[in-house]
Amino acid sequence: MMQFTDWDILRNLLLAARWTILLSLMAFLGGGVFGLALTLLRSMRNTVITRLIQGYVEVFQGIPLLMQLFLTFFGLSLIGLEVDAWSAAVISLTLFSSAFFHDIWRGCIEALPKGQWEACRTLGLSYLQTMRYVIVPQAMRMSIAPTVGFSVQIVKGTALASVIGFVELTKAGTMINNAVFQPFKVFAFVALLYFLICFPLSLLARYLEKKNHAAR
Amino acid sequence: MPLVSLDKVHKYYGDNHVLKGIDLKVEAGEVVSIIGRSGSGKSTLLRCMNGLEQYQKGGVVVDNQSVEDDEYKLRLLSRSVGMVFQSFNLFPHMTVGQNVMLATKLVLKKSAIESQKLTEELLEKVGLSDKFSAYPGNLSGGQQQRVAIARSLAMSPKVLLCDEITSALDPELVGEVLKVLEQLKVEGMTLILVTHEMNFARDVGDRVVFMNQGKVWETGASDEIFANPQTEELKSFLAAVR
Numbered sequence: 214m215m216q217f218t219d220w221d222i223l224r225n226l227l228l229a230a231r232w233t234i235l236l237s238l239m240a241f242l243g244g245g246v247f248g249l250a251l252t253l254l255r256s257m258r259n260t261v262i263t264r265l266i267q268g269y270v271e272v273f274q275g276i277p278l279l280m281q282l283f284l285t286f287f288g289l290s291l292i293g294l295e296v297d298a299w300s301a302a303v304i305s306l307t308l309f310s311s312a313f314f315h316d317i318w319r320g321c322i323e324a325l326p327k328g329q330w331e332a333c334r335t336l337g338l339s340y341l342q343t344m345r346y347v348i349v350p351q352a353m354r355m356s357i358a359p360t361v362g363f364s365v366q367i368v369k370g371t372a373l374a375s376v377i378g379f380v381e382l383t384k385a386g387t388m389i390n391n392a393v394f395q396p397f398k399v400f401a402f403v404a405l406l407y408f409l410i411c412f413p414l415s416l417l418a419r420y421l422e423k424k425n426h427a428a429r
Numbered sequence: 430m431p432l433v434s435l436d437k438v439h440k441y442y443g444d445n446h447v448l449k450g451i452d453l454k455v456e457a458g459e460v461v462s463i464i465g466r467s468g469s470g471k472s473t474l475l476r477c478m479n480g481l482e483q484y485q486k487g488g489v490v491v492d493n494q495s496v497e498d499d500e501y502k503l504r505l506l507s508r509s510v511g512m513v514f515q516s517f518n519l520f521p522h523m524t525v526g527q528n529v530m531l532a533t534k535l536v537l538k539k540s541a542i543e544s545q546k547l548t549e550e551l552l553e554k555v556g557l558s559d560k561f562s563a564y565p566g567n568l569s570g571g572q573q574q575r576v577a578i579a580r581s582l583a584m585s586p587k588v589l590l591c592d593e594i595t596s597a598l599d600p601e602l603v604g605e606v607l608k609v610l611e612q613l614k615v616e617g618m619t620l621i622l623v624t625h626e627m628n629f630a631r632d633v634g635d636r637v638v639f640m641n642q643g644k645v646w647e648t649g650a651s652d653e654i655f656a657n658p659q660t661e662e663l664k665s666f667l668a669a670v671r
Contacts, residue, residue, distance in 0.1 A: 218635065230450070231510050302602060326516070326518070328514055328517075328518035329518060330518050330522065331481055331512075331518060332514065332518035332519075332520070332580075334480075334481065334503070334507065335479060335507055335510070335511065335512040336507060336531070336532035336534060336536065336580070336581075336584060337504045337505075337507035337508060337532060337536040337538060337584065338531075338532060339504065340500075342536075345537070346520075347520055347531075349523050350522050351520075351521070354522065381486070
């Protein structure tokens with residue numbers, strides 16, 4: 214029987230952690246782009262659009278990510294779209310994070326004083342000019358810290374992709390444990406790796422928050 | 430033809446009838462002070478003159494343009510009507526110079542050099558020529574408000590609406606802002622101000638409009654109004670603020 218050294222365990226986990234990082238990045242980028250589109254659409258203050266987006270956000274914030282993964286993975290195959298575990302994970306994490314990103318950014322825009330909009334209006338700026346030169350730069354500065362903060366949630370959320378069979382850090386840990394039967398050691402390594410990914414992000418978020426407060 | 434003309438303007442917030450048929454004409458070069466208790470509709474009236482508030486009945490014409498709920502028309506109107514706010518509403522992420530130049534570049538399509546030159550002139554006029562590169566957060570309230578005035582003037586408006594522009598200032602900073610307004614009057618600018626500065630309204634203003642319960646309750650030449658108020662409401666108001 215083959216023997217696993219600690220280094221073998223860690224090495225395999227590290228290889229799997231690449232997928233955790235890649236999946237997180239995809240979700241961050243996809244969710245970011247999609248969330249930004251939702252935010253811009255919503256800032257146009259069309260009642261119908263706003264209602265639709267509100268509904269979207271409620272749905273994706275009100276259902277556990279695990280169920281969203283199941284529904285994407287099994288639901289898409291029901292309508293004849295064969296998706297692999299990777300695609301299903303990317304799609305559901307993107308939708309999930311877009312709802313949260315949108316909510317964060319909408320909050321930042323709404324936190325700006327109404328007077329900023331009024332000043333732009335009285336100066337004759339168009340809606341797009343107002344967004345581009347006045348609203349977005351200020352809202353962005355405010356949103357950096359909570360956005361980075363939420364990316365930690367995304368990283369941890371990728372662990373759920375293991376249940377639909379996508380081999381990332383958690384799934385790799387389960388598989389290795391099935392071979393070595395040392396659950397505490399294996400999952401301690403897994404936990405350590407998650408922490409090593411998330412902790413710098415938390416630090417970054419905290420640093421950005423402080424820096425932002427000092428700037429005002 | 431008056432520069433600003435309101436004709437039987439009615440405004441409701443839901444069931445709340447805030448403006449009850451306002452008639453008001455302001456000629457070019459006039460300085461008109463709108464006074465009254467809080468809740469009397471002064472600010473709402475002012476904000477109807479540049480489309481920040483919609484009215485439900487009547488008509489508002491400023492510089493021969495009808496003020497309507499139409500994005501494009503309101504943008505055109507913004508070249509004739511400037512506004513200064515109680516809370517300054519400067520853009521905190523831009524320098525003083527950038528604040529003043531933003532709309533001259535984007536809306537008036539002036540070149541960078543032209544905008545810069547105009548901005549320097551205007552900042553000198555409000556006594557802040559050394560603050561071009563400062564950020565609003567590092568200025569006093571009085572200085573910020575003077576930047577806001579310069580920002581409005583950069584659009585060369587025909588009338589400047591001032592919405593309680595000294596109310597958020599520490600008392601010792603009020604004078605420097607009022608001085609700028611005085612200078613503007615000398616230069617012939619039309620000013621319509623909602624104000625609590627009764628001395629300013631009396632000494633600098635040409636005409637006073639006293640608002641009460643959503644109506645123009647009493648109006649007349651400044652010295653007349655203060656020396657000789659006709660209605661009980663104005664008498665008790667003046668007694669209260671003095």
